[in-house]
Amino acid sequence: MEGIVEGCLGFLYGLLMVICVGLLLLRVAEGRSVRWLALLVVSGVMLSCWVHSSVLKVGLMSVLCSVIHYVGREEVMLSTLDKAVLITGCDSGFGHDLARFLDSAGMRVFAGVLNELSPGALKLKKAASPNLTVLQLDITNSSQITQAYQYIKSQTGKAGLWALVNNAGVLGYVCDGEIQPIKMYKRHVDVNFIGSVEITQVFLPLIRQSKGRIISISSLAGEVPLPGFAGYGASKAAMIAYNGAIRQELYRWGVRVIIIQPGAFKTSEN
Ligand SMILES: NC(=O)c1ccc[n+]([C@@H]2O[C@H](COP(=O)([O-])OP(=O)(O)OC[C@H]3O[C@@H](n4cnc5c(N)ncnc54)[C@H](OP(=O)(O)O)[C@@H]3O)[C@@H](O)[C@H]2O)c1
Structure with a gap:
């Protein structure tokens, strides 16, 4: 025994x-x-x-x-030392929380906001460390994108930008595709798709410099057609297709492209 x-x-x-x-x-x-x-x-x-x-x-x-x-x-845990990240849509929700989290983790955070005087933007300025900069950045406004690029380029130097988080997005209201106004469809495409494409194109040189990553927040609705989400889902599906293509194109440059597709979350501000 x-x-x-x-x-x-x-x-x-x-x-x-x-x-x-x-x-x-x-x-x-x-x-x-x-x-x-x-x-x-x-x-x-x-x-x-x-x-x-x-x-x-x-x-x-x-x-x-x-x-x-x-x-x-x-x-x-990945080292956060000397890593800079740009997050869009930090006035509220995921973007706002992520900016605060990465700031507390020691990253250099550039937090793009739709309105730098919004309560969320002011809260971010107040609560964050000097490593976080709040930037006026409407992703449908080309001149604001260029300004943000010039500023971040001057701040990051040779290191470049380690990550871009395409978080800004609009849902609007949930209704049948038949009655959703064309104006809203256009808004979905302008913000959720074209805006994130423009940001990605403009910041790619800085991301390539650091062999960094592009992270885009799409949605489950971009993968699975859901009633009430015709315009939103279509714009998020476009985002998935675009990122799927550039993921393969940028692989040889050492740039990673990541898509996140959340389900339904009650984020802090909504
Ligand atoms: N929460 C969920 O359940 C869920 C699920 C799937 C996907 N997502 C995606 O996750 C991302 C964040 O969502 P969230 O829940 O955190 O919603 P949110 O709180 O509304 O965050 C989106 C942010 O983007 C901003 N924004 C809108 N248009 C913009 C523009 N043109 N330029 C720059 N910023 C702009 C919004 O500002 P305003 O508030 O001032 O408009 C808002 O601060 C979005 O892309 C959303 O589609 C969320």
């Missing part, structure tokens, strides 16, 4: 080692955790040579794995 328990514990110890080494190897492949892997391997060899009780080996190895997991978890 004792032999069986000892055998099981020996097996458990081996399994624990294989899993931990495997997980750390995955992180090492991403350029992280080399020292933790070295520590684990050295400790494993020492335990195997000097400790004969399987219970003690499993116990010590479990403690070591927990410590490595706890102390090394910070490495899983």
